[in-house]
Amino acid sequence: MKSDPAITERALSRVLSEVRAESAPELDWERIEARLGEEPRMPPADGTPSRGLRAAFVLAAAGLALTIGWVAAGGRAPMASPTLPEAPRHALDGDTLGTGSRIDAITDEVAVEHARHSRWTLERGGRASVTTGGGIVRVELEQGALVARVVPSQKQETFVVEAAGTRVAVHGTAFRVALTADHVDVAVTEGTVLVGPRDRPGSGRPVSANENSSFSLSGVPLVGETPANPKASRPSVDHRGASGTGRPRELAEQPSIDEVEKVVSQVLELGATCFQSRTATANGVRVTASTTVTLRALPNGGVELVALDPPLAPPVQRCVLEGLRTLAIAESQRGIQVVRRMELER
Amino acid sequence: MSAEDDLIARCRAGDARAFREIFELYRVDVTRLLHRMIGRRADLEDLLQEVFVQVYRSIKTFRAESRLSTWIYRVAVNVALMYRRAAKSRPLIVATPEEPLLVDESSRPDEELSRQRRVEALYRLLDRVSDKKRVVYVLHELEGMTPNEISKIVGAPVLTVRTRLFYARREVLGMLRDEPSLAAIADELAAPESPRGAPVVEPHKEPA
Numbered sequence: 260m261k262s263d264p265a266i267t268e269r270a271l272s273r274v275l276s277e278v279r280a281e282s283a284p285e286l287d288w289e290r291i292e293a294r295l296g297e298e299p300r301m302p303p304a305d306g307t308p309s310r311g312l313r314a315a316f317v318l319a320a321a322g323l324a325l326t327i328g329w330v331a332a333g334g335r336a337p338m339a340s341p342t343l344p345e346a347p348r349h350a351l352d353g354d355t356l357g358t359g360s361r362i363d364a365i366t367d368e369v370a371v372e373h374a375r376h377s378r379w380t381l382e383r384g385g386r387a388s389v390t391t392g393g394g395i396v397r398v399e400l401e402q403g404a405l406v407a408r409v410v411p412s413q414k415q416e417t418f419v420v421e422a423a424g425t426r427v428a429v430h431g432t433a434f435r436v437a438l439t440a441d442h443v444d445v446a447v448t449e450g451t452v453l454v455g456p457r458d459r460p461g462s463g464r465p466v467s468a469n470e471n472s473s474f475s476l477s478g479v480p481l482v483g484e485t486p487a488n489p490k491a492s493r494p495s496v497d498h499r500g501a502s503g504t505g506r507p508r509e510l511a512e513q514p515s516i517d518e519v520e521k522v523v524s525q526v527l528e529l530g531a532t533c534f535q536s537r538t539a540t541a542n543g544v545r546v547t548a549s550t551t552v553t554l555r556a557l558p559n560g561g562v563e564l565v566a567l568d569p570p571l572a573p574p575v576q577r578c579v580l581e582g583l584r585t586l587a588i589a590e591s592q593r594g595i596q597v598v599r600r601m602e603l604e605r
Numbered sequence: 606m607s608a609e610d611d612l613i614a615r616c617r618a619g620d621a622r623a624f625r626e627i628f629e630l631y632r633v634d635v636t637r638l639l640h641r642m643i644g645r646r647a648d649l650e651d652l653l654q655e656v657f658v659q660v661y662r663s664i665k666t667f668r669a670e671s672r673l674s675t676w677i678y679r680v681a682v683n684v685a686l687m688y689r690r691a692a693k694s695r696p697l698i699v700a701t702p703e704e705p706l707l708v709d710e711s712s713r714p715d716e717e718l719s720r721q722r723r724v725e726a727l728y729r730l731l732d733r734v735s736d737k738k739r740v741v742y743v744l745h746e747l748e749g750m751t752p753n754e755i756s757k758i759v760g761a762p763v764l765t766v767r768t769r770l771f772y773a774r775r776e777v778l779g780m781l782r783d784e785p786s787l788a789a790i791a792d793e794l795a796a797p798e799s800p801r802g803a804p805v806v807e808p809h810k811e812p813a
Contacts, residue, residue, distance in 0.1 A: 267781050270791035274723045275746050283637030286650050294654055
């Protein structure tokens with residue numbers, strides 16, 4: 260049909276009015292707020308850490324959780340949410356790392372950021388090498404543990420962790436992978452990851468949010484999702500000073516409630532002390548924080564911090580981790596996991 | 606001090622609640638603008654986050670020479686443009702809508718589907734217009750801003766804005782018939798026997 264400019268203009272005008280009438284897409288505002296609250300590139304507001312912003316979002320979260328639960332180590336709920344990557348000041352720019360770059364987190368954790376893609380933190384004592392290409396970040400975890408948050412994507416997988424013979428593939432989630440002497444632990448906070456044998460990409464067992472599963476070094480799910488041999492389940496890098504020697508022949512399945520309560524009290528006290536000593540304040544301004552702490556009493560008697568959700572300021576968190584190394588609990592067959600609310604005030 | 610000044614002052618002082626208020630006040634408008642600037646893309650949420658991170662970072666440099674909303678729009682436009690520039694240098698993964706087309710219960714399903722197709726078609730046309738022209742076109746035709754307001758957002762003289770707007774309109778009009786769903790509506794308007802208000806029947810062919 261012949262094109263009449265006036266008609267075309269009327270047609271365009273009609274379509275424009277239809278577009279104008281469209282409402283804005285509905286997004287997950289809460290999730291965006293949460294992401295803004297933990298935005299790794301968020302700068303200090305006035306030379307001090309961006310605690311103000313974080314605190315506001317933390318306070319909102321504080322009302323939600325009054326979580327007190329006992330979970331057998333390796334159990335499914337209430338979830339041990341991984342300690343997500345924290346302050347970014349020392350984050351390496353992952354996009355500038357050469358292929359196969361090796362990272363050693365000898366004395367402190369190391370954070371790596373791939374712009375608009377992912378951010379992962381190699382926990383202290385860990386060692387990993389990283390390869391990027393084709394929009395995929397591939398981390399080979401040689402030792403220790405890492406925590407990652409990956410920006411959701413339409414692709415099947417954009418972030419892969421290979422630990423021994425186990426492959427963890429994701430395309431948008433938050434999770435933690437820990438390589439121990441005889442197995443690989445995977446804890447997922449958001450989304451789903453696929454864990455399977457390294458030599459069979461695309462196959463394996465999905466692990467979803469709030470799940471915590473263990474796999475053999477070749478990527479096979481362990482029965483009961485706990486290490487088959489607790490004696491051998493010490494972390495490959497034991498920086499807690501816990502020793503496996505002197506283990507009684509008949510171990511209780513789990514530490515007693517009294518023992519666990521004692522350790523929990525020590526941890527809460529430790530948190531309060533660290534918050535007091537490592538939180539800056541001025542003119543008598545009261546600073547409060549609220550977080551959910553997830554602890555794991557290891558079969559070997561060590562005490563491990565699984566998560567602080569939301570995370571505390573890095574100096575406070577480092578202080579807590581330091582203090583935890585001095586704590587110990589009775590050895591047991593399975594260990595135990597505990598989740599507690601921690602209210603802090605300065 | 607106006608409520609807006611107070612909000613800005615509190616945000617500058619590091620009051621997280623003030624920042625949250627700003628986010629809640631402008632998130633819908635910014636989302637709509639980003640959506641109109643980049644079309645249906647999966648990265649909308651990331652871009653929105655980026656806008657507010659930049660707002661937070663730069664609020665101290667905001668000199669209140671324009672309204673806060675204008676300044677935030679400026680940030681959003683820049684983020685969208687940066688995104689588009691970066692997108693040109695990487696493979697585009699978005700060929701399909703990120704969500705199924707939803708049918709508005711209040712209108713006839715075929716009518717609603719046709720309307721959504723026309724909206725998608727217009728975004729495809731806008732995608733073919735250069736960044737500078739598309740920005741002023743979107744801000745004027747879809748956001749309803751005046752050339753004066755747009756000049757503050759894009760940092761160009763009003764006359765330049767008007768010129769870009771003129772050429773953008775001409776380009777969009779010239780391309781309209783490239784999209785079958787838009788050509789159909791023009792044909793319907795041109796047909797003398799077409800009863801007023803009759804639904805547009807689209808030809809059974811897809812855009813190339």
